Amino acid sequence: MSIELTDLLGVDLPIVLGAFGGVSSVSLAATVSELGGLGSYGLYGYSAERISETAARLRSETSRPFLLNLWLPLDDVADGTPEEFDASRHQLQPFYDELGIEPPARPDRFIPPFDEQIEAVLAARPAVLSFVYGVPPTDVVSRARERGILVLGTATTVDEAVALEQGGVDAVVASGAEAAGHRVSFLRRAEDSLVGTFALVPQVADAISVPVIAAGGIADRRGVAAALALGASGVQVGTAFLRTRESAVNDSYRTAIIDSAAHSTVLTRALSGRLARGIPNRAVRAIEQGGHVATFPAQNWLTGQFRAEAARRDLTDLQSLWMGQASPLARFDRAHAVFEELAVGFGRR
Numbered sequence: 001m002s003i004e005l006t007d008l009l010g011v012d013l014p015i016v017l018g019a020f021g022g023v024s025s026v027s028l029a030a031t032v033s034e035l036g037g038l039g040s041y042g043l044y045g046y047s048a049e050r051i052s053e054t055a056a057r058l059r060s061e062t063s064r065p066f067l068l069n070l071w072l073p074l075d076d077v078a079d080g081t082p083e084e085f086d087a088s089r090h091q092l093q094p095f096y097d098e099l100g101i102e103p104p105a106r107p108d109r110f111i112p113p114f115d116e117q118i119e120a121v122l123a124a125r126p127a128v129l130s131f132v133y134g135v136p137p138t139d140v141v142s143r144a145r146e147r148g149i150l151v152l153g154t155a156t157t158v159d160e161a162v163a164l165e166q167g168g169v170d171a172v173v174a175s176g177a178e179a180a181g182h183r184v185s186f187l188r189r190a191e192d193s194l195v196g197t198f199a200l201v202p203q204v205a206d207a208i209s210v211p212v213i214a215a216g217g218i219a220d221r222r223g224v225a226a227a228l229a230l231g232a233s234g235v236q237v238g239t240a241f242l243r244t245r246e247s248a249v250n251d252s253y254r255t256a257i258i259d260s261a262a263h264s265t266v267l268t269r270a271l272s273g274r275l276a277r278g279i280p281n282r283a284v285r286a287i288e289q290g291g292h293v294a295t296f297p298a299q300n301w302l303t304g305q306f307r308a309e310a311a312r313r314d315l316t317d318l319q320s321l322w323m324g325q326a327s328p329l330a331r332f333d334r335a336h337a338v339f340e341e342l343a344v345g346f347g348r349r
Contacts, residue, residue, distance in 0.1 A: 058126075066128070095318060156190070178197050179277065180238050217326045245334060253311070256321050270303075
């Protein structure tokens with residue numbers, strides 16, 4: 001199956017870079033593609049113009065296949081009331097004060113329209129288009145196919161994987177609860193969809209006929225070998241690549257990955273309003289203790305204003321530190337070293 005996926009994706013090895021929302025890097029994505037894997041870039045929050053510019057930059061740095069990732073419109077999203085927005089902003093005021101920045105006003109729109117994003121992605125014609133938080137619309141899958149674009153979906157349960165196959169995707173990313181960042185469940189609450197990678201992968205492989213890409217808790221040759229033994233056709237790796245110098249994270253974030261332990265991460269809604277895995281720094285603890293978290297995307301907008309400033313200043317305690325449970329296995333500081341280690345799991349030395 002790994003050979004089948006390799007041919008499908010047009011890569012040398014089915015090693016897929018995790019698509020990081022907010023900290024994707026053209027350099028890292030292009031590097032993974034050039035090494036023979038599938039470089040990925042997360043487009044959460046990107047305008048159509050920015051999507052076009054990003055695709056052009058990727059194409060200028062690699063002639064190999066790359067993946068662009070979009071969030072599907074979320075059925076359970078409501079912008080919330082102005083009162084809710086103001087209550088959360090008031091609770092977060094100490095962070096704005098600490099950084100000397102003004103609290104953000106409520107915008108007319110928190111997220112760019114999906115229709116505009118998808119038009120820009122289809123026009124950019126990446127080799128692969130992946131989605132999180134649902135089954136892509138039938139017309140989107142059809143239009144992608146007409147342009148020679150493969151479509152991937154992400155599942156956190158067997159039922160989600162089945163729904164994605166029925167929706168026409170070419171492969172499914174089986175994302176276990178160990179994985180970094182947002183839990184992208186869509187059929188049930190994220191809290192009710194926390195299946196570990198190595199329980200999820202074989203059940204998904206048994207339930208669907210399209211290739212399965214294992215994600216979550218994979219950082220070295222052992223994780224790759226285990227995923228393949230359980231029925232995966234390839235792997236998606238995030239935190240191990242996030243630690244490298246080619247990624248977009250700052251030094252304090254990189255140090256947090258290096259210094260982490262398997263028990264260090266938590267699942268929290270504090271920073272975005274949606275469940276995500278990362279390090280519980282001062283911002284996370286204070287928000288959780290404050291007892292008020294606005295719904296997504298309002299909470300993400302409100303915390304994003306100080307998180308971005310904290311990241312610019314390299315302040316660990318006030319930025320989002322998304323990472324997975326295998327972060328202690330992220331031992332290499334260059335992408336080529338991570339790739340070479342993962343390749344051994346496929347029998348490549």
